[in-house]
Amino acid sequence: MKNKKKIILIVIAVMMGIFLISGMLKGKSTVEGLVGDPKGTFVNVGKAVTTDIQTKISATGTVKAEESEIVFAEANTKVETFLVEVGDPVKKGDVLLTYDVETKEGLQRDLEKLDLQMETARIALSQLQAGSKQSIMQVQTEIASIDKNLLDVEDGIRQLETSLVIAQKDLEQVEKTYDVTKTLFDEGLAAEKELDDAEKAVMKTKDQVSSLETQVASSKKNIETITMQKSNAQYNLDLLQNKVQDETKAQNIAMKQNEIASLVLQKESVLEQLDKVEEKVLAPIDGVVSRVGAKEGSFVAPGAELMTIINPEKLVVEAEISPYYAAQLETGLTVKVKYNGSTTVETEGTISMVSPVAVQKAAQDKGAVSTAIPVKVAIDNSQGLKEGLTVDLKVVTSEVKGVVAVPLLATMTDKEDNNYLFVVEAGNTLSKRMVKQGAADNHLVQVSDIEDGDIVVTNPTEALEAGMSVSYMLLEEVGE
Structure with missing residues (x-):
């Protein structure tokens, strides 16, 4: 507040200097409304008044629904x-x-699938654990089936390779036919249709060759897959016949048990979802x-x-206030709420929550961090306000009634940090009053040892002294 007063005093001093120079040019006797000693120092004055003073904190907040x-x-x-x-x-x-409704039906189908998977896994686990003759026979049957499948694929490959050789020879023949027809066509001895037919024959035969090559490659790939299946089946057979270490068998049993446990959890999840789906x-x-x-x-x-x-009838305002006012914030403080729209909405509320901790968040400046105290304001009458609106807040932190106050800039502070001000006495001379300051707002400050109606200097400087003669404008002339 001291820095604010110094800036305002400088502005007032400059304005007063301009006014005095103007008065010297025109002659002091020509200034209307000037009272006091014409030769005295000109000062700005104000009047002490009895009033109510509220100390407020300004902030902005967002309207939220409490419920x-x-x-x-x-x-x-x-x-x-x-x-x-x-x-x-x-x-x-x-x-x-x-x-x-398909959602519920889909969950029921998922449940049926899980039941089937669990049954299959349990059978497999039983076979792993028992190692029965039936299990061995099943794996042996599986291996025999794989062997037969392997023979069939190998036989199919041989047939495809035979067909491929024939197709490649056919391709050589139709390519020769095309070359002869092309030569005859160039010499005018063959029709264009004959050339087109020869070319189509080449293209068709090439497609046959390409298709057969693809089938051969795919079949050979199938052999790799079937061979792997046989290897897995043979390993399972060795496991059942105890031809491999028990540790591996134990691991397989554990894996199958984990698989069943996972399926049980999946089933429970589906049942839970099925119960919740409405x-x-x-x-x-x-x-x-x-x-x-x-x-x-x-x-x-x-x-x-x-x-x-x-619930649009129960709204609150959430705001963040500078930690500078931390000591003044408490629940129950009165708050004036204002929304500036096409129609101004004004209402009141009270602080219902003050966060016990300050929060930090990134500021607009890169790397900067700002600190604030979150508060919540319960609105007395929310009519006209909507969730999401930004409103202005005035938090009343203190209020005194019927006190004597003077303009904020009238007081000064001496070297001992004591407050004083200058009062214009009846003879237009100054008296220096030591005062104690109390509540203050943006315009007035409560002071002691001053009476309602006292005229005080509102632009005091260290050049003023007690007993000094002054002149000033009539209060009516300066807007009083």
Whole structure:
């Protein structure tokens, strides 16, 4: 506040200098409204008044709904139809949206698949653990089937390779035919149709060769796969016949047990989702739809936000206040709330929450960090305000009534940090009064030892002394 006063005093001194020079040019006797000693020092004055003083903190905040509910999806599902949209009022129990019935049917199919997988895994585990003759015979049968399949593929490859050789010879023949026909055509001894037919024959035969080559390569790749299958089956047979170490068998048993455990967990999850999947979602509270987070026909996962419902009658303002005022912030303080729109909305509220900790966040300047104290203001009358609006706040931190106050710039501080001011006495001379300051706002400060109506100097400087004669404008002339 001292720095603010110094700046204002400099501006006033400059203005006063301009006024005095103007007065010297025109002659002091020509200045209307000037009272006091014409030869005295000119000063600006104000009058001590009895008034009420409020100390306020200015801030901005965002209007939020105190009561709100977010409707979440509880399962993997598909939204079919929204029955409400943003701005619609709803009552608790109203249908908000419906799900696609295929979601439930799909979960039931998933459950059936898991049951089959679990049964298959249990059978495999039983075979691993028992090593029965039946299990050995099953694997032996599997190996025999693989061997037969391998022979069939190898036989198929031989047939394909034979066909490929024939096709390659056919290609050589049709290419020769094309070359002869081309020569005869160039000499005018063959028709264009004969040349076209020869060319088509070449292209067709090339396609046959390419197709056969692809089939041969694919069949050879199948042999690799079948060979691997046989290797796995043979390993399983060796395991059943105890031809491999028991440690490996134990690992396989453990893996199969883990597989079954995983399938059990998957089944429990599907059962849980199946239990939660409904054909419709109901409103959890009375209110108004403020947000819709999904679209009709979209798939949503568990935890996805579907809709937000708020109570528009119970609004609060969330704001962040400078930590400079930390010691003054407490719950219960009166707050004046103002929204400047096409129509100004003004209401009051009280601070209902002051964060016990200050928060830090990145400022606009790169690398800078700002600190603030989050507060929440409960609004007395929210009529005209909407969630999401930015409002101005005036937090009343203190208030005194019926005190004597003088203009903020009237007081000065001496070297001992004592406050004083100059009073214009009846003889237009100055008296120096030592005072104690109290509450202050942007214009006035409460002082002691001053009476209502006292005229005080509002632009004091260290050049002023007690007993000095002064002149000043009549208070009516300076706007009083």
